Amino acid sequence: MMKDVLKIxxxxxxxxxxxxxxxxxxxxxxxxxxxxxxxxxADAINYVGNFLEIGNLERLAAVFxxxxxxxxxxxxxxxxxxLASFRDFMLVLLSGNKFVGKLSPDDExxxxxxxxxxxxxxxxxxxxxxxIKAPLGNYDAIILNGNGRNFAVFEEYLGKTxxxxxxxxxxxxxxxxxxxEEELDRIARRCFVNFGRGNDxxxxxxxxxxxxxxxxxSAFAKWEHVKDHARYFxxxxxxxxxxxxGKTPCIDTGFVxxxxxxxFNPHVAEIFYHEYESLSEIMTKLQKNDMTAxxxxxxxxx
Numbered sequence: 001m002m003k004d005v006l007k008i009x010x011x012x013x014x015x016x017x018x019x020x021x022x023x024x025x026x027x028x029x030x031x032x033x034x035x036x037x038x039x040x041x042a043d044a045i046n047y048v049g050n051f052l053e054i055g056n057l058e059r060l061a062a063v064f065x066x067x068x069x070x071x072x073x074x075x076x077x078x079x080x081x082x083l084a085s086f087r088d089f090m091l092v093l094l095s096g097n098k099f100v101g102k103l104s105p106d107d108e109x110x111x112x113x114x115x116x117x118x119x120x121x122x123x124x125x126x127x128x129x130x131x132i133k134a135p136l137g138n139y140d141a142i143i144l145n146g147n148g149r150n151f152a153v154f155e156e157y158l159g160k161t162x163x164x165x166x167x168x169x170x171x172x173x174x175x176x177x178x179x180x181e182e183e184l185d186r187i188a189r190r191c192f193v194n195f196g197r198g199n200d201x202x203x204x205x206x207x208x209x210x211x212x213x214x215x216x217x218s219a220f221a222k223w224e225h226v227k228d229h230a231r232y233f234x235x236x237x238x239x240x241x242x243x244x245x246g247k248t249p250c251i252d253t254g255f256v257x258x259x260x261x262x263x264f265n266p267h268v269a270e271i272f273y274h275e276y277e278s279l280s281e282i283m284t285k286l287q288k289n290d291m292t293a294x295x296x297x298x299x300x301x302x
Contacts, residue, residue: 004070004128005061008093011122012052020117021045021110029082029109034231036082040194041110044082048114051090060094064300067096070128071302074139075099079106081198086111088143088295093128095299100139101131108133141302143295164298166291170264171196171203174282177211181219188219191256195232195268199291203266205258205273206282213251213258220253227255236269 030036073092077085092099141162190202239257243250250259261272
């Protein structure tokens with residue numbers, strides 16, 4: 001393992017997550033982004049804590065070859081969900097490269113706070129971590145987030161510069177009707193954490209023909225509190241009105257709209273479902289994005 005990476009891991013051992021992500025800091029992040037809530041930020045911080053387990057860091061770092069000439073890796077950071085770009089931040093450092101982050105105005109507080117704590121524990125890391133709001137300037141490679149609409153534009157703009165574009169997942173789950181209550185609860189959680197806006201959120205459900213939604217809707221009911229969020233509820237009311245005006249059949253729970261669709265890009269407060277005859281056929285056609293694996297493969301091959 002590279003000496004610089006050992007320094008990072010040693011520094012992380014000194015950190016206490018609760019001392020970094022204080023109540024005041026969390027309130028500031030929530031104030032900065034209307035989509036951030038205490039519940040969603042706490043969920044993201046829990047993810048960070050799990051990611052930073054020393055065994056996990058050592059396993060990830062061991063994948064990367066010795067890096068005699070570190071690259072400047074620009075990361076155009078996402079602010080869709082709290083700490084959305086934390087994974088890329090850590091993987092750039094664990095690969096022995098230098099991180100240059102272009103902050104999202106929607107999340108410009110949480111990751112810099114962690115980075116500052118990391119630098120305080122190991123001052124030498126100040127040479128490897130920087131954040132900017134202006135144009136990126138010089139970099140050797142770049143990581144950014146995209147979708148099907150802007151992918152071609154990014155590809156043309158970046159040209160021969162080594163780049164990785166994390167495409168937004170369609171966010172799906174296949175259900176059989178045989179799920180346990182615990183499994184349905186996990187599906188419901190992924191539908192509503194971060195209001196369904198995260199890369200890991202479920203926005204599309206594949207269900208058998210004549211699927212009985214009742215047990216799934218019972219699991220959904222545990223998340224009815226999402227309607228207390230004004231921006232989310234406004235989206236729900238708009239989607240409900242669109243179904244009424246367009247006479248589109250749907251399932252209306254009072255806080256989310258489920259409707260059958262051939263599309264895979266539902267709006268906030270909307271989940272599309274797709275009927276299937278053969279689950280094995282569906283599974284061979286669909287792939288789930290593994291953003292960690294994407295980033296690791298990209299950095300390893302620079």
